[in-house]
Amino acid sequence: MEDSIHEVENENINQRGNESKSVSSLSADRLREMLSQPELATLYTDLKAYGERALNEPMPSLSFRLYRQFSDTGERKTYEEAYFDRRGRLAAVAMLALDTTRPDALQALEEMLWDVCGEYTWCLPAHLGTGEVNQVDGNIDLFAAETVHMLAEIVTIHAERLDRLVIERIRSEAEWRIFTPLYREQRKFHWQTADHNWSAVCGGCCGMAALLLLEDESTLQESISHTVSCMNAFLSGYGEDGGCAEGIGYWVYGFGYFTYYTEMLREYSEGELDLLTGSKITAIAAFPLRVHLSGGTYVNYSDSVEQEEIPSGLLSLLASRVGLQIDLPFHIPLLTDDPCHRWAHLLRNVMWSDPPVYGDEGASGQAERGFIFQNLGWMIVKGSLDSLDTKRTYGGPLQVAISIKGGHNDEPHNHNDLGQFIIHCGGENILCDPGAGLYSQAYFAPGREQLFHISSSGHNVPLIEGQEQCSGRQAQAHVLEAKLAEGCGELDTTLDLTSAYSGAASLARYTRQFHWEMSPDGSKDRAELRLIDRFQWKSRMVSSAERFSSVDDSDAGCSSVVERWMSRVQPEVVKSGNLRWQGAHGAIHMTYDANQWKILTEKLDTVDHDNVPVTFYRTSLSWTGVIDETDVRIESSNPLETVCEVRFIIEPKMGETEVSMRE
Structure with a gap:
């Protein structure tokens, strides 16, 4: 071009000559x-x-x-x-x-x-x-x-x-x-x-x-x-x-x-x-x-x-x-x-x-249901929940989608957000991105990565050894896999995000793996995202009780790994190992291993780009386990590993009766 x-x-x-036009x-x-x-x-x-x-x-x-x-x-x-x-x-x-x-x-x-x-x-x-x-x-x-x-x-x-x-x-x-x-x-x-x-x-x-x-x-x-x-x-x-x-x-x-x-x-x-x-x-x-x-x-x-x-x-x-x-x-x-x-x-x-x-939203043959931006490093998949119950309640299918971000941390209007993802249901980004903050002198000055909207602390990415993601072109998401099966709405993606955490001294490698699937159990009223984060260490990692004091004063900040999820919706603990964000039309259930991860939700008040007050809820999963290294040699070829595996189920919003029955 x-x-x-x-x-x-x-x-x-x-x-063109001198002809007047x-x-x-x-x-x-x-x-x-x-x-x-x-x-x-x-x-x-x-x-x-x-x-x-x-x-x-x-x-x-x-x-x-x-x-x-x-x-x-x-x-x-x-x-x-x-x-x-x-x-x-x-x-x-x-x-x-x-x-x-x-x-x-x-x-x-x-x-x-x-x-x-x-x-x-x-x-x-x-x-x-x-x-x-x-x-x-x-x-x-x-x-x-x-x-x-x-x-x-x-x-x-x-x-x-x-x-x-x-x-x-x-x-x-x-x-x-x-x-x-x-x-x-x-x-x-x-x-x-x-x-x-x-x-x-x-x-x-x-x-x-x-x-x-x-x-x-x-x-x-x-x-x-x-x-x-x-x-x-x-x-x-x-x-x-x-x-x-x-x-x-x-x-x-x-x-x-x-x-x-x-x-x-x-x-x-x-x-x-x-x-x-x-x-x-x-x-x-x-x-x-x-x-x-x-x-x-x-x-x-x-x-x-x-x-x-x-x-x-x-x-x-x-x-x-x-x-x-x-x-x-x-x-x-x-x-x-x-x-x-x-x-x-x-x-x-x-x-x-x-x-x-103009056509209708989701018109047959027009809307792309999935796309991978190879140069940009973004992945997007869209689908719909179209069971009979959904059609009765909403008058038609309920649109759902996921987006995943790669790229690097020196982009125009950059946020330090490698591995960030969005889960969307019914016109609402339930797990969301904070977007732009209020433009001020500090927003474009050295140290801007400390601001909430720009820092990785405001995104769905982890804190590792008390370290946020670093800025700069060298902090890059390396795409190890990006496979889209558009016909059935499946996406498999693995990112190597190690370079984003150069300040984490004990980290040998960090990869984030996504598997997105529509109707995972054959039903037409749910979608599922499985996320697996693997943290490989250069040396033994210990429990939160033995860890250093981090920049974060919360209990979550004392862990070597803190996973974080951002939403405008305040989540509810359904039971141990099960959390729910209930949006206007859809709900997200997250399941995790409560024996290894401690949960904490914080209310964060800020202002958006137009100086309008907005509240986010940051939910953290803080690692509490200890790796048993009895049978594992501490060598670079066989590193110790912490794994966080969570599952997000996206489904139509339930009424109070349905919620109580399911709980």
């Missing part, structure tokens, strides 16, 4: 027509409510005190809330101003555009170091790029009605803030060669603004060449399997803006420059459908959330351009669903959303 884009760049960019799809008439469609009624109601509030309230101030807050305290949320509210109001009023009977909306739009042009910086303080003048001048981050793109599209759409001075101001601000440093002076920015979302978003937004605003042909050609180079860098972060290590949220962000730019470039060049082609692009496009588990809930490794709003315009465009088969219910995200109120998603949801390309 990279070669094909370079070929486009080298052979076609300079053949435009992006005809950005017209007020077309947008008015699209907004009148019945499927956009809810979206328009949301836009109108937000826009009317913006017409009656002053724009939030980006004060000096707010600006300095990040460098002074590391707090970024307050400034960013005001910043994104300003963008959201501008987006909503730009849509309301399409109504030619609303001169008040057009006048407010001009005031807002003028106000945004006057901001000290379009960047976020969190991306400017200490925020001094020399760090601001000519700097371009994600949101400076998004801002220039937003202004360029709004001024293009409303060009016939906006005051000429507002248009000239926008062109002037775009020139000195973006085009001069990036294309004329050719300053170097770290994101130009980044293999993650920054290259696609920054490069793509600046590139789209250039296509719309630049009149100098030589600079425009430089912008196209520059942006295609950024897109090459972005795609280099993906393997041929199309997997996004940053997770579903950043797939929406990075690949979304990649697609938005490539479509504008294709239209601008009248089809001569088409970057949205090839098997790798097709695989990347399929990523959200492969990691969708059920009910709008996704695999959420790294800094992603479980419930993600996938832009309907983006999916619709990919369906038409690369033949993506969408097995999700049709839903157009609202402007207020996105905390950042991104204009690019909003506009394309209006322009591109196409209900007929």
Whole structure:
């Protein structure tokens, strides 16, 4: 795929000539027509409510005190809330101003555009170091790029009605803030060669603004060449399997803006420059459908959330351009669903959303029931519980799934989570991943691996000799086996995770083995995951009573091995060796050897990425046994071993009568 884009760049960019071309799809008439469609009624109601509030309230101030807050305290949320509210109001009023009977909306739009042009910086303080003048001048981050793109599209759409001075101001601000440093002076920015979302978003937004605003042909050609180079860098972060290590949220962000730019470039060049082609692009496009588990809930490794709003315009465009088969219910995200109120998603949801390309969830022949991301190291299997009782209770099959994560501990937005797994039932990740925490200065600073959301302590992986997983590329999950029998919904996987625990001095080897099976006993109302962790030691391991004091003050922290399971559901002890997490529609029973493992559940209160309080329950199994080494030689060729074998049974949620009968 990279070669094909370079070929486009080298052979076609300079053949375009000086013929004037435009992006005809950005017209007020077309947008008015699209907004009148019945499927956009809810979206328009949301836009109108937000826009009317913006017409009656002053724009939030980006004060000096707010600006300095990040460098002074590391707090970024307050400034960013005001910043994104300003963008959201501008987006909503730009849509309301399409109504030619609303001169008040057009006048407010001009005031807002003028106000945004006057901001000290379009960047976020969190991306400017200490925020001094020399760090601001000519700097371009994600949101400076998004801002220039937003202004360029709004001024293009409303060009016939906006005051000429507002248009000239926008062109002037775009020139000195973006085009001069990036294309004329050719300053170097770290994101130009980044293999993650920054290259696609920054490069793509600046590139789209250039296509719309630049009149100098030589600079425009430089912008196209520059942006295609950024897109090459972005795609280099993906393997041929199309997997996004940053997770579903950043797939929406990075690949979304990649697609938005490539479509504008294709239209601008009248089809001569088409970057949205090839098997790798097709695989990347399929990523959200492969990691969708059920009910709008996704695999959420790294800094992603479980419930993600996938832009309907983006999916619709990919369906038409690369033949993506969408097995999700049709839903157009609202402007207020996105905390950042991104204009690019909003506009394309209006322009591109196409209900007929959507199918039903789990539609026959569309949904992949299992997939192994060979490059990424993720494994996903989906199935359904479809007994008569399940159909009577839920009106149809109950969707279940498992996901397992390999990879390494130096990925974009990395969490130290090798061997992490998710168990899903009925639209809910019952054994879950914590996803992204609140972004702050500490979240991206040295020592970040101590934070709950990033540390292995917040994931379904063990503590070994008091040591969490270490950071770095050398901490890697080596896949010893990955076998998927898709027809019958079985998965066998074994990972060697030894390198993730380099701080565990006595550990010789650690492997984690999974066996997932639908209907293990022939019934249609349960699935089973068997997990076997093998810890091989260089020397004799002793019981918890003889162990060292660990960093954890709990009893579990004194063991040489502590297995851990994360859930938003508080578990119940059914009986010795049997624990149950009962979710909204499904339940998980875990059985383990109570003679060798002591159980402990802790309540952990934290906040999520949006600073909303959330509670997790971490259940620990602490090893209490002693290895009998009477007949075992202490040699590297015959190491001592601790084995933890647990079984998870996933089944429909039981009523109180059924629970009491089973217990």
